[in-house]
Amino acid sequence: MPYFQTWEEFARAAEKLYLTDPMKVRVVLKYRHCDGNLCVKVTDDAVCLQYKTDQAQDVKKIEKLHGKLMRLMVSKESGAMETD
């Protein structure tokens, strides 16, 4: 399963995948403090997008994407992109 090389590509693909079928897509976050890395996976059980990092600067980006998807999930249809 391919790991994306850049955060931007991953974030765009993840949001696009979510918008194709919100009910099917899930986001998985796996953090290992002992190894010092963080993996994110977004999948609809057919397509799988992954991103892995050991950089502290990516934590904020990942946490923001997580929050964004969370807000998309709880908003009713016509969930356009909210500005932070």
Next chain:
Amino acid sequence: MVLLENDSFLTELTRLFQKCRTSGSVAITLKKYDGRTKPVPRKGHPENYEPADNKCLLRASDGKKKISTVISTKEVIKFQMAYSNLLRAHMDGLKKKDKKSKGKKTKATQ
């Protein structure tokens, strides 16, 4: 799988992160939830359930202990703030990026 209130979930999630600092991983899963509490009925059976559109399910586990919570539109703002702070506070074991700084010696990792 323990279903908790939003606040209890955050407390337990903090505990999971603290427990896993020396070994193990914390896995967090986020998914849109339509509020079903009964399984999907078989073909031919009437689906009596009206799916709700404004909830999501958040699960966390350290491999042994599992916790979960449901978040709806009313709670999301407050929850998301607390949740973001929690993530940022605990996911601090990652490498800080060393940009080329003026004359500061940085340790080269081999």
